[in-house]
Each structure stands twice: as C-alpha cells, then as structure tokens.
Amino acid sequence: MRTVSVITPVHPAHMRFLPEAYESLRAQELPQGWRWEWLIQHDGETAAELSFDDPRVTFSASPAAGAACARNMALARSSGEFVRNLDADDLLMDGALQRDIDVLVGHAHVGWVTSAAHDLLPDGEVVSWASDDPGEGVLEPGWTLDVFISNEWRLPVVPGTMCVRRDLLLALGGWMALPRSEDTGLLMALQTVSAGYFIATPSMLYRKHGVQVTAGNAHNDPVDKKLRYGMIVDRAQALRHMCTQPAR
Template sequence: MTRIISVVTPVHGPAVKFLPAAFESLGTQDLPDGWGWEWLVQVDGGDEADVPADVRGDSRVKVSSNRRGGPGVARTLAWGRSQGELVKVLDSDDILPAGALARDIQVMDENPSVGWTVCRVLDLMPDGSLQHYTLGDPDPGLLVRGDLYAYWAKTHRPMVHPASLCIRESLLAEAGGWMALPASEDTALLMALDVMADGWFIGETGLHYRKHPGQTTAHPDHRDGAEWEARMEAIRKHADALALRHLPA
C-alpha cells in the first residue's frame, strides 16, 4: 500500500498563473520507495476551471473551489480533502527544489517523536536570482518544543519560514488546521505546532519562495496597524492555550 504525502495549495486570482511552475517542481520529486504524493489545489473564490487543464489532467492533482474565505480557510479545506499521513505546505507561487519531499519524509520516518519539519528557504526574486531569506538559520536538527514560540513572542518573527512546513496529519488535526486569518495563518500554525511537539530544521534548501508585488506579504497592512495587532494577538492566544496543555509547567 502506497504511503501518501499530501501537498496543500490555496490559490486566488492572479496567482493561478504560477501553478504550472509549482506543478513542474512537484514532478521533479523523487520519493522513497513506497511513497507517492497528491496535490490538493483549493481555488479560493474562483472555479476549478481556473486551474490550467494540463495541471488538472494529472490524476494526482485534486482541484476544488470554495467561496472566498482567505488563505487560512482555503488551506484547511484543501487539508480536509487529503488522504496522506504527512501534509506539506506549498504556496501557489512557490517552487520545491528536487529532493525536498524526500528529505521531509526521511526525517519523519527516522524521528517518530518529531511532529513537523521546516527547512532552509531561498527567496526567488523577480529577476530569477535566489537569495537567502533570513540573516541566519538554526542549526540543522532538532527544534525543541517551545523555543520558536519564545523567540516569536519577543520579536513577532518566526525565525524559520512557515511556508516550508511539513506536518504529521494527526498533529495538524489536533491543532485544528489553519486559523481563519487574512494573513499570517501559516505563522499561527507554526507557533501552535511548536508548543505541541518537537520539530526539525532541514539544512538543505527545500523551498524557493517567490517574491512578487501581488503576494499577501506585500500588502501595507501586513506588518503594521490594527489588523496586524489583532492577528498577532490571535496567534498568541491560540499558542498560549495549547502551551498550557503541551508544555511542561
């Protein structure tokens, strides 16, 4: 019986044009024996026909749509259709380098106590160049439960890139999927996971994160103002409630 890693991708509006590149990057993934992938594409506020026919034509690609609900809602609906024991995040405008999924699977198989992984990320710039997205990464290996949240609580920066998450499906279910936020829903999930279980940082590059003017993080409300403050407080409340149950006193 084939074991499945489910790749979940929300897409809205103009970002549909990036789906063929994401699909091509999935095609480069060479998985360990006994594993396969499925791609759950969730069109937020659009129609399945918005997804290019050559992408929809692959039997491993499962496309659905919903009334406009935002990225957190679309991610959760995509996960709701999934069949895999692992759930991998892939934004519609991002690209998986070769070997990314195999490394996630290997870490999870070799470390049963690890609930989630993240990895080194390179920003894919508009001119096609690649740049390291942060000033520094943690050392490869175990991320002790609660450490990332402690850092985020002081800085409101997640230290590692939540767009590279791979999660055990059972842990994602316990976390409740993604919060219904207009942005930062991936950071909210990362903080929840961090207080619930140990993670693992993979030192090899596992994501090319596309930078472009239309992305959510380019919105003027993303890092300041009343909406930002409410998002940060919602993330904190969720993580704090989970920490009471999962972190030692």
Template sequence: MSVISIITPVYKPVPEQLLAAYRSLQEQRMPEGWAWEWIVQEDGETDAACSILPEDERVSISRNRHSGVAITRNLGLARARGSLVKNLDQDDILTPGVLGRDIQVMTENPEVQWVTSRVLDLLPDGSTVGFENDPPEGPLAPGLVLRHWQEHNYRLPVHPTTICIRRDLLVALGGWMSVPGSDDTGMLIAASVVSTGYFVGEVGLLYRKWPGQVTAGASHTEPVEWKLRMSLIEERGRTLAALQRPS
C-alpha cells in the same frame, strides 16, 4: 502506498507561477513506497486552476466560495488522503528532493511531528537571497519557536510556508489558524508548542517575491489588524504551553 499531501490554496493565480509550482512537484523523486498528491483548492468559483493545469491523476482540483486562505487550506485538508501534509503556496517552488527529505526525517524520527526547511527568496530577476539567521539543522524542542518569536518582535526562526506536518497533529490543532495573512504562522506556533519539530538545512523552497503577493500589500502590515492577529496567535501559544505543563 503511503501518501504525502501537498495543499495549495489558489486565488487569482498567475498561470506561469502555478505551472512552475506544478513542475517543481513533477521533479520530485519519491522514496520507495511513497507517492504525492497535489490538493489544489480554489478560493472562489472561477475554475482558474482547471484552465491552467494539465490533467494529472495525482492532482485533485476543487473549489469553495470565496472565504480566504485559511479556510481554503482547511477545505483542501478535508480532501487530502496523506498521513503527512505539506504546504505549497501557488506562487512558490519546491526544490528537488525536498519531499524525500521531509519524509525521511519523519519516518526515521517518530517523535518529530513537523519539519521545516531553509528558504531562498526568489526575486523578480531570477536571483535568490538567503537568510543569515537560520537555526542549525536538527530537532526543535517544544517551546523554542514561540520563545524566539516573542523575543524577536514576532519574527520566526523558521519559515512556516515550508512546513510538512503529520496529519493527525494538524487536524487536532484545527488546521490552519483563521487569521488574515498569518494563518501559517498561527499553525506553526501551535504545533511548535505541543510537539518536537525539525529544521532541515538544505534549501526546500524558493519563496517568490513579487509585487502581487499578499504579504507585499499594505494591508498585511496595517498596524491595528497586525497587532490583533499577533496577540491572538501569542495567546493561543501561551495557552497551549500552559496546558502542556503538569498540574
């Protein structure tokens, strides 16, 4: 049986939101020969996730000292068994069929090392809003994501929180990048420079917009820190690109 590992870092979870994420996993129909496991890694020793989620043999919950989201994701990765690794934040919701689509793309296209999907913002009133500038469905050549990001004031053409990536590549890149608030962007940029990706045009995630989310806080866009982490992510991308060129 092949396994796809869904990794969710948890910190001060809202019970209704974490349960909605769990239900979105329960509703997935898996391709023959595949199963999912949910690696829930709690950032801080509170056992909040255990008190919220029901017992399920497919769900593995652990915890670490409070270390931030990137380290928490990476410690979850250390416990994961899957050859494919899928991101799912604690307040987001997978759409029906997304795991099957990710798996299909990766199994039918061995050159593709990571997949992202279309996203809808889920607003507090339950309505959804899409994006107007999604790329066309299909392969994303190495270097394309970095160039777009550089040319559009550090705005990505695809949403990093939807990523499904081959475990071997993720481990080789050092997992999620240890920068505050942009760890998934740092990882996606690195992966996109050294390998071919793929964009799925069907909606794969409902990205919850609410006042308590980390990216809604003022600290996420504080200018000095934002500039530092964008600079480091960009330098990493450029360096990896240079290493890919023939000497």
C-alpha cells in the same frame, strides 16, 4: 503506497504561477514506496480549472473565505499521512519532499518539519537569506514561540516550508482562522504540543513579485498585525498552559 499530501491555496492573481509550481513538484524524487498528491484549492467559486493531465493533481473551488479556509478545505480532501505546504507562487527545490519524509519517518517524536528557503527574484535570480536559522536538528517544544516573542515577531523558521503529520494537523484544527498569517498561527500551535525539526538544506524558492500577499498594506498594517500576532501568541500560550498543568 504511502502518500504525502501537498496543499496549495490559490486566488485569481496567483493562478498563473501554478504551472511552475507543478513542474517543481513533478521533479521531486521520493523514497521507495511513497507517492505525492497535490490538492489545489481555489479561494472563490468561479475559477477556471487548470488541467495538468496528472491523476495525482486535484482541483477544487470553494466560496472566497481566505487562505486559511482554502487550506483547510484542501486538507479535508487529502489522504496522505504527511501534509506539506506549497503556496501557489512558490517552488519546491530538489529533494524537498524526500528530506521531509526521511525526517518524519526517522524521528517518531517529531510532529513537524521546516527547512531553509531562498528568495526567487523577478529576474530569476536566486538569493540566499541572511541566515539566522537555528541549525540542523530537533527543535524542542516551546523554543520557536520564545524566539518569536523575544525577537518582536520575527520568525526563526519559515512556516511556508512546513511538512506536518496529518493526524497532528487535524487535532489542532488545521490552519488558524485568521485573514493572514494563518501558517504562523499553525506553526506556533504545533511547536507548543510537539517537537519539530529544522532541515538546513533549502527546500523552497520564495517568489518575490508585485502581487505578493505579504507585501500588501493590509498584511503590514500595525494595528492588524498586533491583533493577528497577539491572537497567535495567546493561543500558543494557552496551549502551553494546558500541556503543563497536571491532569485533574
């Protein structure tokens, strides 16, 4: 069996969302010969482990160090050839993993996949985003970074939907060591060294709720954001420079 690894970092405020995330994962239908594994990593050593009575699910805890470190510790435990993001408070939509696998198997030069997403409001309503998606198909290296810069740090794709070849993810050092926006940092590194692919069919429900990390003051502080995004862009541009320089 071939495996896709689903990685979920979690901290105490989001533990209550894990059962719903599990149900969305359990409902996935994969291509023949494929299986999923779910690696939950608690950011902090004192969490009470949730049991899903499913051998495909493993739970571990590590010293509190932020989502990036939690993701990377889960990556260290993974065995799949592809790695899919799933934040603890979000849900996979039907067919999400199958579409990711189909693209990565069918396009050998594509290293990563993202897809459209919908919002899930507190009352259960599902809302489509105002679409400025790039459209179904291959995303050439460098395009995502150029749009990110020209649109004043507005992302053209949703990094929370990423599915990545594990060897490429390891070669880039996993998720970027930032207190926030670590998935954006990874995306910008990926798009520099490899073509990507955008799937127009939504794959994720992005939950809106009161303890959402991206709604917090720290995440949106202008000084903090300038430093985070500046580092993300500088890294991607340094990678681009290295990739375009002739070998010595």
